[in-house]
Amino acid sequence: MNEQPIIRFEKVTKQYQGDAAVLRDVSFTIERGRFYTLLGPSGCGKTTILRLIAGFTEPTSGNIYFNGRVINHIPANKRQVNTVFQDYALFPHLNVFENIAFGLRIKKLKRADIEAKVKEALRFVNLTGYESREIKEMSGGQRQRVAIARAIVNEPEIILLDEPLSALDLKLRTEMQYELRELQQRLGITFIFVTHDQEEALAMSDEIFVLSEGIIQQSGTPTDIYDEPINRFVADFIGESNIVAGKMTQDFLVEFGGRTFECVDRGLHPNEPIEIVIRPEDLEITAVQQGKLQVQVETQLFRGVHYEILCSDETGNKWLVHSTKKVVVGEAIGLTFETEAIHVMRFGESEEDFDRRLEAYS
Numbered sequence: 001m002n003e004q005p006i007i008r009f010e011k012v013t014k015q016y017q018g019d020a021a022v023l024r025d026v027s028f029t030i031e032r033g034r035f036y037t038l039l040g041p042s043g044c045g046k047t048t049i050l051r052l053i054a055g056f057t058e059p060t061s062g063n064i065y066f067n068g069r070v071i072n073h074i075p076a077n078k079r080q081v082n083t084v085f086q087d088y089a090l091f092p093h094l095n096v097f098e099n100i101a102f103g104l105r106i107k108k109l110k111r112a113d114i115e116a117k118v119k120e121a122l123r124f125v126n127l128t129g130y131e132s133r134e135i136k137e138m139s140g141g142q143r144q145r146v147a148i149a150r151a152i153v154n155e156p157e158i159i160l161l162d163e164p165l166s167a168l169d170l171k172l173r174t175e176m177q178y179e180l181r182e183l184q185q186r187l188g189i190t191f192i193f194v195t196h197d198q199e200e201a202l203a204m205s206d207e208i209f210v211l212s213e214g215i216i217q218q219s220g221t222p223t224d225i226y227d228e229p230i231n232r233f234v235a236d237f238i239g240e241s242n243i244v245a246g247k248m249t250q251d252f253l254v255e256f257g258g259r260t261f262e263c264v265d266r267g268l269h270p271n272e273p274i275e276i277v278i279r280p281e282d283l284e285i286t287a288v289q290q291g292k293l294q295v296q297v298e299t300q301l302f303r304g305v306h307y308e309i310l311c312s313d314e315t316g317n318k319w320l321v322h323s324t325k326k327v328v329v330g331e332a333i334g335l336t337f338e339t340e341a342i343h344v345m346r347f348g349e350s351e352e353d354f355d356r357r358l359e360a361y362s
């Protein structure tokens with residue numbers, strides 16, 4: 001068993017001719033057998049990372065390792081990696097069997113072996129019996145599964161998926177999320193999935209890399225990223241949040257909304273300006289109480305499971321609250337929250353900055 005991570009990026013920069021860098025000094029590791037998601041807005045460099053792993057393009061500087069060996073110059077067809085593209089890139093003139101068998105025929109496998117492998121791949125994606133169907137006779141979800149079967153039949157170590165669900169309607173998309181996740185667990189192959197949909201990323205991944213402007217802003221499990229966003233970008237991108245300015249008066253004490261609150265963070269300079277995040281579902285409505293956050297209700301929308309209530313505090317901060325309690329527009333209420341619900345962020349700090357700060361502190 002190889003103890004090396006299956007993929008490692010070491011300070012990888014990618015710059016297309018004459019343009020600004022698309023990826024800047026990006027470093028990360030991918031462990032075998034897990035489900036990773038690259039999440040970020042359009043143009044942040046997600047597809048470029050996939051293309052570098054697949055071998056469709058080379059880094060401008062830095063190294064890419066596969067099982068501990070540098071693979072910067074290894075061509076795509078020599079890598080144990082298969083890609084499932086957004087438009088599936090199936091061959092319309094070939095039937096389902098021939099689409100899946102295509103790579104195996106190029107490798108000149110024996111006929112009986114090809115048949116056995118295609119059958120097995122079809123079984124994995126629940127398409128047994130569809131061998132002789134034409135691609136145009138298949139639905140969007142079925143085409144998706146053919147594309148996945150075509151990738152897994154080559155027994156790659158990694159499957160790259162570039163926004164494979166974006167062409168599907170919402171219901172099918174949700175079904176395919178379950179299917180893909182389950183398939184990855186059954187196969188035990190490393191999946192690297194690209195999406196700009198944060199809910200999809202949270203639902204499916206073992207680990208998420210949040211990217212913007214060619215930098216990994218944060219990496220971690222879905223709960224890490226949701227509960228402990230490292231900066232405004234991540235907090236804003238992953239779900240709804242209240243982000244307000246404040247200052248850290250000392251370790252474990254922050255000031256915002258005209259009051260001082262205990263928190264679980266430290267390691268910043270005394271009185272350093274910060275931003276704090278509290279998720280709308282972490283705020284609880286109470287009567288107005290001394291020492292608690294006091295707000296005035298501005299609007300209230302019923303969302304079926306909860307009310308979405310927008311309030312403002314005496315320093316002008318807006319607070320979004322998700323609550324099953326109904327309130328009255330214009331009334332003054334108190335907001336309480338657990339100490340752990342406060343997340344302190346430095347302005348614009350990325351994960352690497354954060355690590356450097358902690359190192360300097362300890």
Ligand SMILES: Nc1ncnc2c1ncn2[C@@H]1O[C@H](COP(=O)(O)OP(=O)(O)OP(=O)(O)O)[C@@H](O)[C@H]1O
Pocket residue numbers: 016017019022040041042043044045046047048049196
């Ligand atoms: N071959 C190329 N030549 C020049 N610029 C490119 C090339 N490929 C990508 N880019 C640029 O690199 C940046 C990152 O592109 P990339 O496709 O990696 O982003 P992305 O996060 O996958 O975006 P999307 O979600 O829209 O696919 C974009 O600004 C894009 O225009």
